[in-house]
Structures are given as structure tokens and as C-alpha cells.
Amino acid sequence: MHKDRIAGIVIALFGAVILFASTKIPVRPNTSDPGSGLFPLLGGTGMFICGLGMIATAKKQSGKPFLGKEEFTRLLKISLVLIIYVISLNYLGFLISSPFMLYALTSLMAYEKRILFWRKAVFAVSITILSWLIFQKIFTILLPTGKLF
Amino acid sequence: MGIFNPVVTSLFSPISMILMLGGSIMGIIFGALPGLSGTIGVTLLLPLTFGMSPNLAIALLISVWVGGVSGGFISATLLGIPGTASSVATCFDAFPLSKQGKTTKALGVGILASFIGTFLSAIIAMVLSPFIAKLAIKLGPWEIFSLCFSAITLIVSMSKGNIFKGLASASIGLVFSSVGFAPVDAYNRFSFGNIYLSGGLNGVALMLGLFAVYLIAMDYSKRSNDYVVEDPKDKIHGFGVTFKEIKNNIWNMIRSFAIGLWIGFLPGMGAGLSNLLAYSQAKNSSKYPEKFGKGCIDGVFASETSNNAAVGGAMIPMTSLGIPGDATTAVLLGGLILHGLQPGPLLFNNNPVFVYVMYGATIIAAIMVLLLQFFGMRLLPKILKIPYHYLYPTILILCFIGAFSETNTLFNTGLMLFFGFFSILMGWIGLPSTPFLMAFILGPMLEVNLRRGISYSTTGLADFITRPVSALFLLVGIGSIILPPLRRIFKRI
Numbered sequence: 001m002h003k004d005r006i007a008g009i010v011i012a013l014f015g016a017v018i019l020f021a022s023t024k025i026p027v028r029p030n031t032s033d034p035g036s037g038l039f040p041l042l043g044g045t046g047m048f049i050c051g052l053g054m055i056a057t058a059k060k061q062s063g064k065p066f067l068g069k070e071e072f073t074r075l076l077k078i079s080l081v082l083i084i085y086v087i088s089l090n091y092l093g094f095l096i097s098s099p100f101m102l103y104a105l106t107s108l109m110a111y112e113k114r115i116l117f118w119r120k121a122v123f124a125v126s127i128t129i130l131s132w133l134i135f136q137k138i139f140t141i142l143l144p145t146g147k148l149f
Numbered sequence: 150m151g152i153f154n155p156v157v158t159s160l161f162s163p164i165s166m167i168l169m170l171g172g173s174i175m176g177i178i179f180g181a182l183p184g185l186s187g188t189i190g191v192t193l194l195l196p197l198t199f200g201m202s203p204n205l206a207i208a209l210l211i212s213v214w215v216g217g218v219s220g221g222f223i224s225a226t227l228l229g230i231p232g233t234a235s236s237v238a239t240c241f242d243a244f245p246l247s248k249q250g251k252t253t254k255a256l257g258v259g260i261l262a263s264f265i266g267t268f269l270s271a272i273i274a275m276v277l278s279p280f281i282a283k284l285a286i287k288l289g290p291w292e293i294f295s296l297c298f299s300a301i302t303l304i305v306s307m308s309k310g311n312i313f314k315g316l317a318s319a320s321i322g323l324v325f326s327s328v329g330f331a332p333v334d335a336y337n338r339f340s341f342g343n344i345y346l347s348g349g350l351n352g353v354a355l356m357l358g359l360f361a362v363y364l365i366a367m368d369y370s371k372r373s374n375d376y377v378v379e380d381p382k383d384k385i386h387g388f389g390v391t392f393k394e395i396k397n398n399i400w401n402m403i404r405s406f407a408i409g410l411w412i413g414f415l416p417g418m419g420a421g422l423s424n425l426l427a428y429s430q431a432k433n434s435s436k437y438p439e440k441f442g443k444g445c446i447d448g449v450f451a452s453e454t455s456n457n458a459a460v461g462g463a464m465i466p467m468t469s470l471g472i473p474g475d476a477t478t479a480v481l482l483g484g485l486i487l488h489g490l491q492p493g494p495l496l497f498n499n500n501p502v503f504v505y506v507m508y509g510a511t512i513i514a515a516i517m518v519l520l521l522q523f524f525g526m527r528l529l530p531k532i533l534k535i536p537y538h539y540l541y542p543t544i545l546i547l548c549f550i551g552a553f554s555e556t557n558t559l560f561n562t563g564l565m566l567f568f569g570f571f572s573i574l575m576g577w578i579g580l581p582s583t584p585f586l587m588a589f590i591l592g593p594m595l596e597v598n599l600r601r602g603i604s605y606s607t608t609g610l611a612d613f614i615t616r617p618v619s620a621l622f623l624l625v626g627i628g629s630i631i632l633p634p635l636r637r638i639f640k641r642i
Contacts, residue, residue, distance in 0.1 A: 004311075007578040011317050018324055021339070028334055032604045036331035036338055039596040043327060046320030053313030066577045067370060075370040075573070082362070082566055085549070090559050102542045109369055109538035127543055131550060139193060141554040 004058035012051025018044030077108055093146025095132060099124040156505045159204040160513060168205060169212040169510060173517040176216020181224050183361050183548050186233040187217015188477045195484050203488040204506045210484060211507060212514035214477050215267055218420055218460055219518045222259040222453055226252065227532050228544060230361045234352065234590065235420030235456035237583070238428035240360065242441065242448035249444050252530040257388035258446050260526060261395075262453035264519040265402060270410050270461020271511035278465045278497075290601035291612050291619040293415065297595045299626030300422055301588050303429045306629040308581035316630070318575065319584040325350055326592025333600050345560040353555040354564040355589060359582055361548045362569025365541045367576070388523070390446070398450045401431050409455030413462020420456035421590055425583065427455030433629075460511065468496055468504055 022044055025037030067075060081104045088097040102124035106115065135141040159165060172194070179190040190213040198206035221236035222243065229244035231237045239259065246255035301319050308315035328339045329349030340346035367373070405427035412423035431451035432441040441448050467478040471492035485492050490500055497504055532540070552565040572582050606612040614620050 003578070007580075008313075011321075015320070025336060025338060032606075033333055033600055034603050036334055036336035039331075039592075039599065040324055040327040040338060043320050043323035047317060047324065050313045050317035050320055054311065054317060057311055057313060071370045075366060078366050078369050079570065082366075082545075082569075086559065086563050086566060089549070089553075089562065098546060102546065105542035105545065106538045109541055110536075111372065113538070115538070123539060127546060131546055135550055135554070141193075141550070142557060143550065144553060144559055 002058050002060060005055050008051045008054030008056075008058060010051070011054065012048050015044045015047025015049075015051055019048055020044075074108075078105070081105060081108065089144050089146070091146055091148050093149055094143040095128060096146065098128040098131075102127055152501050152505060155502045156509055159502070159506050160208065160509045165205055165208050166513075168209040169514055170517055172209045172212030173216040173514050173521060176213040176218075176514075177220035177223070177518060177521060178216075179213070180217040180220025180232045180236075183224055183228075183230045183232060183357060183544065183551055186221070187214045188480060189554070190214075190217055191477055191480050191484075195480065195487075198484065199487065203485075203490060203500075203503055206484065206488060207481075207503065207507050208510040208513075210481055211510040212517065214481070215460060215511060215514040216518050216521075217477075218457055219260075219263040219267065219515075219522065221456070222263065222449075223256070223522075223529060226255045226259060226449075227529060229364050230544065230548075231356065233420075234356060235424055235459070236452070237356070237360075237421070237586065238424040238452035239449060239456075241428065241452075242443070242445050245442070245444035246446070246449070247530075251444070253526060254389040254446070255449060256522075256526045256529060257390050258394075258449045259453045260519060260522045261388050261390060262402065262450045263457045263522075264515055266406060266409060266454040266457025267460050267515040267518070268512060269406060270413070270458040271464070271508055271515065272461075273410065274461040274464045274468075274511075275505070275508035278469045288415070288618070289616070290598035290605065291616050292622065294595060294598035294602055295613060295619040295622035295626070296415070297422075297591045297598070299622045299629070300426050301584065301591060301595075302626040302629050303433075304425055304587045305584045306633060307429050307432060308584060310579070312630065312634060314578075314580050315584050318580040318582065319588040321580075322585040322588025323592050323595070325355075325585075326589045327596065332593060332597040333604075345558060348556075349593075350589075351552075351555055351561050351564060352590060354552045354561045355568045356586065357548045357552050358565040358568025358570075359572045359586060361544065362566060363572040363576070363582075365545060366569060366573065368537075369541070388526075394446060398447055401447055401450055402454045404430060404434075405451040405455040406458045409458025410462040412455070413459030414465045415462075420459040422587075423459045423462075424452040424456040425587055427451040464508070464511065467492065468507065471496070 018040055022037040022041035025035060025040070027033070027035030027037065081101060085097055085101040088100070099121075103120050106120045106123060132143060136143050175194075176187050176190055180187055191210050194210060194213055198209060201209070217233065218235055221232035222239045224230050224232040225236040225239040226243035226247050229240050229247075231240050243255040243259060246252070305312070305315040305319050308318070326349075329347050330337055337347055408427045408430065409420070409423040412426065413420065428441075428448055428451050431447055432438050435441065435445075435447060437445070463478045467482060471482065482492050490496065490503065548565065549562050552561045553559065555561055575582055575585065602613060603609060608615075612619070614623065
């Protein structure tokens with residue numbers, strides 16, 4: 001099926017769900033306030049109508065795809081690194097997780113270019129320590145310490 | 150003449166000048182770092198000012214604010230990541246200019262427009278504050294709702310291609326903004342029992358995800374780190390902007406300035422809205438709208454003049470009514486109270502020296518920021534010479550810190566990633582992200598004024614169309630959506 005049509009169906013469906021959920025939000029009695037359900041109801045209605053509009057006006061698109069196979073693989077790689085980083089921040093904290101994340105991203109973003117191990121390691125450790133010193137010590141912004149510590 | 154001497158003595162004392170210089174530098178750094186902003190800078194410095202006199206404290210805090218608003222355009226120009234919400238529209242044209250190797254020119258336009266915006270708005274605020282404040286009282290929730298509505302639809306009308314996609318994007322933004330405790334009755338919506346969601350989705354996490362995570366992930370995936378670094382032989386004089394370019398943008402700057410001043414002056418709004426609205430107006434009224442988004446300096450002039458004009462605009466209700474125009478003025482108001490001052494109409498009568506020190510500090514800070522950025526302008530493009538395998542991971546670390554520091558929860562960093570992936574999904578479907586962002590930012594304001602408007606009225610929704618200013622804004626909003634397709638249909642006939 002056409003991409004715009006699929007997107008339209010998904011948006012219209014989500015819109016319908018929000019619309020339905022908004023009608024369940026209670027309105028305070030004896031007040032002229034329309035209640036907390038009105039606003040999401042408007043948003044849900046907008047999504048529903050626009051989803052239908054997208055289905056109706058869907059045109060076949062030609063040209064380059066949004067992401068090729070190789071590009072999609074790279075997107076998956078960087079996504080994985082970032083997700084693992086957020087999880088490890090929670091358990092290991094900023095000072096331990098960040099050098100690994102920086103090292104992994106530097107390796108990925110260099111593509112075929114070979115960068116010496118020690119250069120990447122020095123970069124990763126120094127950026128981590130520098131940002132920790134600037135934010136934690138100078139700006140007194142607390143950084144995550146990790147549940148395990 | 151009675152207050153002139155104490156104001157000048159306060160402002161030009163060596164300690165005051167040193168503090169303002171330090172504040173301006175700190176503000177520029179905070180504004181330029183993704184996720185941090187002048188507001189965070191002012192909040193962090195506030196406790197340090199308790200030992201100072203109110204005049205010194207306000208001079209320091211104002212210079213951080215002015216530097217923060219102005220500095221936001223630096224990362225928007227160099228990296229395509231807005232330092233603050235006030236620089237979102239700056240990215241649209243300053244970043245493409247940077248990619249074409251015209252970084253210094255883009256920075257020059259930004260610096261000049263920022264200065265004009267702050268400097269003139271501070272003077273207008275100083276002169277007209279007591280008179281303009283009387284106007285603000287006459288604006289009700291109906292007018293503010295209609296203004297927010299028209300701001301969203303104007304942005305939707307800018308999206309290319311299918312109008313339904315623009316409207317769908319805005320609708321999704323409205324739905325996302327309604328997560329958490331509702332205004333008025335604090336009903337907990339769509340939080341699924343999660344305490345982090347109860348407070349609502351964080352705007353900084355959304356912005357960093359939408360711009361920084363999206364940009365870095367897509368640039369890496371598509372291998373499109375194709376910057377053209379400026380040729381050092383191409384000497385740039387002054388701000389790198391010709392007199393003709395400034396002359397061609399005079400009307401654009403006046404209009405953007407008026408939008409910025411007006412939006413800044415309206416309580417609760419600010420530079421985050423004004424830059425997008427001024428940009429859309431500049432594009433819609435341009436002779437060459439097709440050039441916008443591809444490196445057109447008119448867009449940079451519009452965005453930077455308007456967001457900085459909001460500084461002076463926000464000071465008007467703050468000093469004359471005691472109402473914050475934006476988040477930073479809310480923190481500043483808190484600071485005034487902590488220093489034993491009572492913001493509001495009586496401030497002019499009880500502490501006139503303090504009020505004029507505040508305006509004077511804004512003007513001096515604007516000049517300091519101008520000089521600091523002018524001399525730093527030629528050094529900043531060197532950032533682009535840093536290899537991308539070092540630059541992008543460093544930016545991501547800053548984004549993670551920025552998202553975390555906003556709420557001190559890791560949930561916010563996860564949220565930033567979620568919005569990064571969400572914006573990639575939106576890009577795949579072809580949904581424009583700006584209407585989504587605009588609707589998300591304005592959602593709470595739109596809702597609270599819609600509900601107040603209905604509650605205060607005896608005629609239900611009728612007041613929204615019977616009040617002339619409100620009706621005018623609604624007409625502009627609806628017209629911006631309906632007119633472009635109608636024009637196309639009539640052209641075909």
C-alpha cells in the first residue's frame with residue numbers, strides 16, 4: 001500500500017483513540033469550564049480528519065527513498081549506541097558510561113577512516129572529564145551518578 | 150535629572166561593568182550550548198546575587214539574559230541546532246548559509262539583527278513601558294487564544310506540499326502538549342500512572358530530540374557532513390553584510406521587530422514564538438519565498454530581530470504590571486522579590502532608579518554582546534574545521550547533559566531520544582516538524598486561554614468572534630490555511 005495512505009490510516013486511528021479517550025475525561029459539574037477533555041478532543045479530531053485527508057489526497061511518490069539499505073543500517077547502529085548509553089547512564093552514571101559512548105560514536109562516525117585506538121580513547125576520556133568539571137564543578141549542574149554507585 | 154546621576158553611577162561603576170561583561174560572556178556560552186539557555190544561566194546565578202545590591206544583581210542577571218537570547222543563534226548557524234527555542238527559525242536559513250561556506254556572513258547578520266532587536270526594544274520599553282502596559286490589561290483570553298491559533302496556522306501554511314500533513318503535524322503537537330496535569334483543574338491526562346509524564350513532556354528534550362538527535366543521526370546515516378569551510382583568502386569586512394542587503398531588509402526588520410516586541414510583551418509568550426512568526430511573515434511577504442530555507446539572509450534577519458526584540462517586549466509587563474513575559478522574566482521577578490522589591494505599577498514610583506538601571510543594563514549588555522560576538526565572529530567558523538567524528542559525539546554529550554539538567558531525571562534524556570526517533574519517523578512520512586514544535590510550545594497557552602475564554606463568557610464561544618482583535622487574528626489564521634489552495638484553484642480556472 002502507498003506510504004502516505006498507511007501514514008494517514010495510522011494518524012486517523014490514533015486520532016480516533018485520543019478522541020474516544022478524551023470523551024472519558026470528566027467535566028466538573030456546576031461550572032462553565034468545558035473540562036480537561038476539550039483540548040485533547042480537538043487535537044484528536046484534528047488528527048482524525050487530517051489522517052483521512054492524507055488518505056484521500058495520497059499521491060504516488062517517485063525518486064529517492066528516505067533511507068537506503070546501507071543508510072538504514074547506519075541509523076540502527078547509532079540508535080543502538082544512544083539507547084545503550086541512556087540505559088548505562090542509569091546504572092553506571094555519567095563518568096563511566098560517557099567515555100564508552102564517545103569512543104563508540106567516534107569509531108562509527110569515522111566511517112572507513114582508521115583512527116588510532118589511543119587517540120579515540122584520549123578524546124573520549126578527556127571530553128568526559130572536561131564536561132564533568134565544567135558542568136558539575138563550575139555550573140553546579142548535577143550529573144547522573146548511576147544506581148550501582 | 151534627579152535619578153540620572155544615581156543610575157549612571159550604578160551602571161558605570163567598575164564592579165558593575167565587570168559583572169555585566171562576565172554575565173554577557175556567560176549568557177552567550179549558555180545560549181550557544183544546545184539545551185542550556187539564558188534562563189538556566191539566570192536561575193543558576195540568582196542565588197549568587199543575594200549578597201549584592203539590587204542594582205548590581207539586576208545588571209548581572211539582565212546581561213546573562215541578553216547574552217543568552219543572542220547567543221542562541223551561534224549553534225543554530227554553525228551546527229543547525231538551535232541553542233534555545235528562540236533560535237529555531239534561525240536554523241532554517243543560517244545553517245544552509247553555513248553549509249555553503251558563508252558562515253561568517255550568517256553570523257554577521259545574526260549579530261547585527263540581534264543587536265538591533267535588543268537595543269531598540271530596550272529603548273522603546275524604557276520610554277513607552279507605562280503607556281503600553283495599559284494596553285495589555287485590555288487583552289483577554291479570547292485575543293491570546295486567537296493569536297496563538299493564528300501563529301500555528303501561519304506556520305502550517307509554510308509547510309510545502311500537502312496541507313493535511315502540516316495540519317496533522319500540528320494536531321499531534323497539540324495532543325503531545327496535553328499530556329500531564331491539565332491547566333485550570335489539574336486533571337491528570339494520558340500519563341498512564343507515570344509520575345514523570347504527570348508533569349508533562351519537557352520542551353527542551355523535545356527540541357533537542359527534534360533538532361540535535363535528528364540532525365546527527367541523519368547526517369551520520371546519509372554521510373552528509375558536507376560543509377564547505379570558508380576560504381581564508383575571502384576577506385570579510387565589518388559584519389560581512391553589505392549596505393544594500395541591510396537596505397533591502399529594512400521593512401523586514403521593522404515588521405519582525407514589531408512582532409517580537411508585541412509577542413514578548415504578551416504574558417507567557419516570548420522569543421520562542423516570535424522568531425517563528427516573524428520568519429513565516431518574512432517568507433509569506435517576500436518577493437522570492439522559494440529562496441527561504443536554502444540560505445536566504447532575509448530569514449536570518451527576521452528571526453534574530455524578532456527574538457531579541459522580545460527581550461524589551463517582555464520587560465514591559467514585568468516592570469509595569471509585575472507579570473512575566475517569558476520564563477526568564479519569571480525568574481527575574483522572583484529575584485526582585487527576594488531582593489525586597491515589589492514588582493508592579495508601584496515599582497516606577499517607589500524604585501525609579503532600579504527600573505532605569507534595569508533598562509540601562511539591557512542597553513549596555515546589548516552593546517557588550519555585540520562587541521564580544523563581533524570580535525569572536527571570525528573565530529567561530531573554525532569549529533566547523535573540527536572533524537565530525539569528534540564534533541558530533543561532543544555535541545551529543547552536551548545535549549544529554551542539557552536534557553538531564555532540565556529536570557534532573559534520566560527520563561528526560563530518554564524522552565530526547567524518543568523525540569529524535571519520532572522526528573525521523575515524521576521525516577519518513579513527510580510530516581513537517583515545525584508545526585509540531587509550534588503547536589507543542591503553544592499548546593498549554595492555547596488551552597488555558599480557550600478554557601478561560603469559555604468560562605468567563607456568558608455567550609460560550611461567541612466572544613472569540615465578536616471581539617474585534619480576536620476576530621482579526623482568527624481571520625488571519627483561517628485565511629492562511631484556506632487562501633493558498635483557493636489561489637491555486639483559481640489559477641487553474
